[in-house]
Amino acid sequence: MPVPTQMEFFVDPGRCIGCQSCVQACSECDTHKGHSMIQLDYIDRASSTQTVPVICMHCDSPTCAEVCPADAIKRTGDGVVQSARKPRCIACNNCVIACPFGVPKMNTGMHLMMKCDMCYDRTSVGKKPMCASVCPSQALFFGTRAEIEKLRPLSQPINQFQFGNQSISTRVNLMVPKAARIEHLDVTAALHEAPVGRDVLDDLLMDNMTADREEE
């Protein structure tokens, strides 16, 4: 039974509180054999508590599958990119390196790549993925488009990404503020920018130092 088309994943990084619930819940799922497939990324750990849960975006042109030399990564008809097929995976790490989102994980002990597969054992029978079912702030939300519009009137879901020359549309949506008015996210554009948080912090520090000197 496929995952229903109208059920979609919405990731809202702005709501993430870094509680690690999703990371723990993920390891409970049977399809990845007790290993957590979620990575909780810190945006700029020195100056901010902001975290982002990274789940598979399930691209319509999966780079992981494109680079697989063993033809092991497959996408089911409902658009979910599955973990590598065990008889084929040669543990070469190509997918791990190639994925623009950094999703696939190599289990060298099992000689197998495993990745977030939207908890296929659960979503294919109409349940929510583990992470979405535990997320206390619903930064990971699994439901219909109508539901999310009602719940987040100020945000809009987008699923278009730009990685250099590669444009990707995904099955999973990212919530961005409606005010931003963007059609796609250019992910690599931010690579060479200094993080915003540090600039602010540096300024504060400088201000304090100059203030101290003035007092002296």
Next chain:
Amino acid sequence: MNGRDHDRLTIAPDRRPDADQPRWRQDFPIDWPQDEYIARRDFTKFMVLTSFAFAVGQLWILAQNYFRRRRRALPAREIAAIDEIAVGSSRIFNYPGEHEPALLVRLDESRFVAYDQRCTHLVCPVIPQIEAGRFYCPCHEGLFDLLSGRPLAGPPRRPLTRVRLEIRAGRIFAVGLEERTA
């Protein structure tokens, strides 16, 4: 999704339609249903080719048998003069090669039988027990009938290979082998 066929969901990185994609993309599809289809097709291909190979193999064996039968005209070789062998005695001779021992037994005045000496179980040399009317293989207690060479007891299942004999002017010649399965 997006109105596309669920079996062909994935879009190539260059985003051109399937018709413009190189041929290998059809053989290594990313979509699961397509991959299953390819796997089934490969299996069918394998089955057809394998059965074809088996059929050809059978014909090859047939042809080989035909040619072997035509080639198998063994030379006649003299064993002994009739007078040299007493009634109820035996003699070992080599036929058809130099190291292939066979047994000649004189049953009575006019009847001779000859068999390859190798037991059909594990090629131990059989011992003639002419009074008892049998050949005896000491390795595993195998017994063969003296008159026909058929197995009587023990592990052997096939009869001894018979050596065809011909008597020409008072001399006995071995002229051929007769391999039997039963």
